[in-house]
Amino acid sequence: MPEGPEVQSIVTDLQSLIVGRRVLDLVTYEYTRSLFGEVDVDELRDEITGSEIVSVTRRGKNIILQLSSDVYLAIHLRMTGQVFLRDDAPKYCRLTIKLDGDGDLHLADVRTFATCEVYSADEMVDFEMKKKIGVDALSPAFSLRDLQSIVAGKRPLHAVLLDQTKISGLGNIYVNEALFEAGIHPLRKAESLSDDLMKRLYKAIVVTLTKAIKNRGTTFSDYRLPSGEMGSYQKHLRVFRRTGEPCLKCGATIKREKLGGRSVFYCEKCQPLSEP
Numbered sequence: 001m002p003e004g005p006e007v008q009s010i011v012t013d014l015q016s017l018i019v020g021r022r023v024l025d026l027v028t029y030e031y032t033r034s035l036f037g038e039v040d041v042d043e044l045r046d047e048i049t050g051s052e053i054v055s056v057t058r059r060g061k062n063i064i065l066q067l068s069s070d071v072y073l074a075i076h077l078r079m080t081g082q083v084f085l086r087d088d089a090p091k092y093c094r095l096t097i098k099l100d101g102d103g104d105l106h107l108a109d110v111r112t113f114a115t116c117e118v119y120s121a122d123e124m125v126d127f128e129m130k131k132k133i134g135v136d137a138l139s140p141a142f143s144l145r146d147l148q149s150i151v152a153g154k155r156p157l158h159a160v161l162l163d164q165t166k167i168s169g170l171g172n173i174y175v176n177e178a179l180f181e182a183g184i185h186p187l188r189k190a191e192s193l194s195d196d197l198m199k200r201l202y203k204a205i206v207v208t209l210t211k212a213i214k215n216r217g218t219t220f221s222d223y224r225l226p227s228g229e230m231g232s233y234q235k236h237l238r239v240f241r242r243t244g245e246p247c248l249k250c251g252a253t254i255k256r257e258k259l260g261g262r263s264v265f266y267c268e269k270c271q272p273l274s275e276p
């Protein structure tokens with residue numbers, strides 16, 4: 001599932017590839033309807049054909065295409081959605097936005113959970129509130145104070161950091177990696193963090209996400225950039241999916257546990273449950 005850094009990498013590429021280009025047509029396929037829900041695709045085609053792509057931005061894990069006809073398309077890739085810029089439709093194509101110039105924009109999705117919602121500028125104003133998107137950990141404005149306001153209560157840290165209504169941009173990969181970087185056990189109660197550990201966690205989140213974006217995200221299976229290229233952060237993972245392997249800091253064995261259906265990875269030695 002693409003997380004914040006993957007969606008940001010796609011958005012960054014699209015900014016240079018499609019902003020300023022004109023929509024020539026919408027091409028639909030067998031499963032296009034599952035993308036749009038109630039939206040009438042023929043009406044949408046009439047509305048956006050001839051309009052220009054004004055901007056591409058990320059809001060939470062949504063890719064937002066702003067069109068000059070006061071239409072905003074909010075694409076959420078969910079599990080296996082992919083965005084490509086190329087001439088021919090890829091496998092499992094669900095929608096093609098034909099553009100002037102080189103290459104069309106395709107949305108492919110093998111499992112058909114991806115969605116494309118349609119908004120006006122007015123409706124975009126409180127998008128984060130409507131979608132219950134928490135503080136954006138990838139934003140340059142994300143601060144230690146933001147983190148302090150979120151990390152509280154008796155829930156395990158891992159669960160709090162994965163709660164997209166509190167903090168967005170981290171997913172399971174980056175929560176595990178950031179907690180390892182900070183040397184903090186994922187199952188520690190959020191409220192048990194000292195000021196020092198809170199600072200360490202903040203720094204670790206920023207460092208981890210910055211490095212992930214620099215590597216254009218993590219590709220295990222479906223995630224691709226619009227060019228079809230893969231991310232490379234999977235080569236830099238230090239705990240995620242390394243169960244049974246030696247810790248890269250101390251050599252102890254990496255452990256795995258299940259929490260709320262998600263896997264938690266940690267080194268018992270480097271990430272003690274309580275402070276010594």
Ligand SMILES: [Zn+2]
Nearest residue numbers: 247250267270
């Ligand atoms: Zn260790």
